[in-house]
Amino acid sequence: MIRGAVAIFTRDFKKFLSNPFVIVMTLFMPVMYLLIFGNAMGGAIVHIPIGVVQDQPYTTETPLFTAAVAQLKDFHQPDKPSMFDVAVYTSEEVAKQALSQGRISAAVIFPSDVSADLTVRVYEDSSDYMVPSLIEGGVSAAMTGTGFSHPVAFNRIYGKVDYIQFFGVGVIVMAIFMTTMMGGAFALIRDRELGIIEGYLVTPVKRSSIILGTIGSTTVRAFLAGTIIFIFDILITGVVVRGADDFLLVLLVIFIASIGVTSLVVALASRFSTQQEYASVVAFFNLILFMTSGAFYPILGMPGWLIWIALINPEAYTVHALRSIILRGQGLAIIAPDLIALGIFSTLAIILGIVTYRRTLE
Amino acid sequence: MLSSPGSSGSKDPAPGSPGLTDNRIIRIQHLTKVFREKNRSVTAVDDVSLDVIKGEIFGLLGPNGAGKSTIIxxxxxxxTPTSGTAFVDRFEITRxxxxxxxxxxxxxxxxxxDVELTAYDNLEFYGKLLNVEEEILHDRAMQLLGMAGLTDRAHMPVRTFSGGMKRKLEIVRAFLHRPLILFLDEPTIGLDPDSRWEVWQQIEKLNAEHTTIILTTHYMEEAEKLCHRIAFMDVGRLIALDTPENHKRAIPAGDLIEIGFETMREGLLPAITATGLVKSVEAKDNRVIIHALNGSRVLPALIAVFERFSMPMTSISIRSPTLEDVFIHLTGRKLDTGSSVENSPGGRRQKP
Incomplete structure (x- = not known):
């Protein structure tokens, strides 16, 4: 019994040691989890952009306004940088526009008169996780700091958004990634290992047809997975889609993301000859892209180096675009930068996917 | 990029085999393939030139690593070849x-x-890749399933098939679009004798439909049974190309006759040599082993010698040379090293 066990143990261990790439990835992954998971989740959210306005009729800055702005700029948690990046706007209209375009997370409107019964109005973007309550706490504390006792009224402009709604939108992106990474690419590597792809190569079918068929089938699967989760979001988490054009816009974002991620995955699957190597790389990609996408936790709360990753992370743009449409009811004008970023990513990924996959067909 | 097929044909200098010019369907000219790996290079195919004639079953025979599969x-x-070229019908292989x-x-x-698909789905899928017209695809697939004896298994996943069934399915799949030429690389490797026989039947059926068939094998019996002409390959080189009969005739030792006896009489062996009909004679383990051309003609004279010496015979056997013997003659080595010679059906079977 022992002899057999030792034989199997030795064989397994020999195989493990013979693949340095997998060894490195195996040890590397937990460390990456520690660094990325640890930093991406639960970091202090600071530098929240807010706008302040002194209401009409404007004559001169009231003591309340001056004191409150100073307090807001200075407000911070112990040993942390300022919580708010304060921008002064000249009118309520401009500030609210900036808020609805997502450039600031809250607009604080101070009365033009110092009489103590006038209200300080706060309009806040309620679609983000944690940020609204931080703003509420921060503004209240800053007001106390000024010594004025004006009442403060908070308005959550997108109503109350539950965490499951916030997170549910992120899961659409996860569905796209999982379907391609796990389903599509493993099938591709398996087909290659089984020689099925080589079988194609002695038929008159064109190389471009093989590439188109492969990327096409996986893209459609990813698209369907994303769409199904979107419908789940509507049915289960109770997000509200405001019209057919919003619905179609969501499908467009899902589609562009699907084709981009699929092409990237086809490129990766073409680079790695064994399922094991591919799996370790994909686990890494999945971790870093999903964690920095903002699906779990606001990007504002991440350390600088993760924010840089988020800046080049196509999933972050996808999550932002989907939240803009689904949670905030914003249209094409607001998500245009996201679509451009996604478009660039998808184009590059398609080129990379075709070139890399084609090389395996030669 | 694409030159017209006609011009590529006329450019061909058509070396060798002048009488075959019109019916050659494959022309291989000085084909060489070198695999380079870091600081090591292996010449898998070494300056091979040969022609395949329309309608024949052509065998590439040789041990593992002889370069058969590389040529295929x-x-x-x-x-793509390292140097040299080949034409398939009138098309050049790289252009x-x-x-x-x-x-x-x-x-x-x-x-x-694809073992997860059914037999029918495998055929239908390949039919589309092979540009078989949509209207005839179903009938064609069913016809081929019938040919492979798999009609009742048409809608079962290939995963559940035996090795022989899979092989037959794969061969008919290659025949979906009625190709001019069918390439079979080791068609019966790993099959049991019954399945092997069935695959042979199938190959002959396909050949009867005017398909040129090129197969590689390292089974002697397979080459002998199926092939009209056989090319022997060894370490990347073509060492002989002829019909099986001519190959055997080329062996100087001729047929092998073995006659069993109980007790040896003085003078028998010189008397056999004296007939002038045999090439060599020796006694070993109560058997007289004789090499002679045309063994069955020589046999009556040999029996007469035994009777003259009043030596009772316990057994007689004549064995014509096998392709294995041809290979040993050509290379000085057995076709396959190790135990696989004993297992291969073309090994040392004696003819009745």
Missing amino acids: RILTTLL NDEEIRGIIGVCPQNSTL
Whole structure:
């Protein structure tokens, strides 16, 4: 019994040691989890952009306004940088526009008169996780700091958004990634290992047809997975889609993301000859892209180096675009930068996917 | 990029085999393939030139690593040669590879069937890749399933098939679009004798439909049973190409006659030599072993000698040379090293 066990143990261990790439990835992954998971989740959210306005009729800055702005700029948690990046706007209209375009997370409107019964109005973007309550706490504390006792009224402009709604939108992106990474690419590597792809190569079918068929089938699967989760979001988490054009816009974002991620995955699957190597790389990609996408936790709360990753992370743009449409009811004008970023990513990924996959067909 | 097929044919200098010019369907000219790996290089195919004639079953025979599969992979456009060229029908292998893929059927050594699909789905899928017209595809698939004896298994996943069934399915799949040429790389490797026999039947059926068939094998019996002409390959080189009969005739030792006895009489062996009909004679383990051309003609004279010496015979056997003997004669080595010689059906079977 022992002899057999030792034989199997030795064989397994020999195989493990013979693949340095997998060894490195195996040890590397937990460390990456520690660094990325640890930093991406639960970091202090600071530098929240807010706008302040002194209401009409404007004559001169009231003591309340001056004191409150100073307090807001200075407000911070112990040993942390300022919580708010304060921008002064000249009118309520401009500030609210900036808020609805997502450039600031809250607009604080101070009365033009110092009489103590006038209200300080706060309009806040309620679609983000944690940020609204931080703003509420921060503004209240800053007001106390000024010594004025004006009442403060908070308005959550997108109503109350539950965490499951916030997170549910992120899961659409996860569905796209999982379907391609796990389903599509493993099938591709398996087909290659089984020689099925080589079988194609002695038929008159064109190389471009093989590439188109492969990327096409996986893209459609990813698209369907994303769409199904979107419908789940509507049915289960109770997000509200405001019209057919919003619905179609969501499908467009899902589609562009699907084709981009699929092409990237086809490129990766073409680079790695064994399922094991591919799996370790994909686990890494999945971790870093999903964690920095903002699906779990606001990007504002991440350390600088993760924010840089988020800046080049196509999933972050996808999550932002989907939240803009689904949670905030914003249209094409607001998500245009996201679509451009996604478009660039998808184009590059398609080129990379075709070139890399084609090389395996030669 | 694409030159007209006619011009590529006329450019061909057509060396050798002048009488075969019109019916040659494959022409291989000085084909060489060198695989380079870091600081090591292996010459898998070494300056091979040969022609395949329309309608024949052509065998590439040789041990593992002789370069048979590499030649097939070059002819089926999966590999490009290091030097030399080949024409399949009127198409050059590197310039007109797409046209070639339209007229060939390939059954590679390792299965490329999708075992999760049913037999019918495998055929239907390949029919589409092979440009079989949509209207006839269903009938064609059913016809081929019938040919392979798999009609009742048509809608079962290939995963559940035996090795022989898979092989037959893969061979008919390569024949879906009625290719001019069918390439079979080790078609019966790993099959039991019954399945092997069935696959042979199938190959002959396909050949009867005017398909040129090129097969590689390291089974002697297979080559002997199926092939009209056989090319012997060894370490990348073509060492002999002829019909099986001519190959055997080329062996100087001729047929092997073994006559068993109980007690040896003085003078028997010189008397046999004295007949002038045999090439060599020796006694070993109560058997007289004689090499002679045309063994069955010589036998009556040998029996007469035994009777003259009043020596009772316990057994007589005549064995014609096998392709194995031809290979040993050509290379001084057995076709396959190790135990596989004993297992191969073309091994040392005695003819009745």
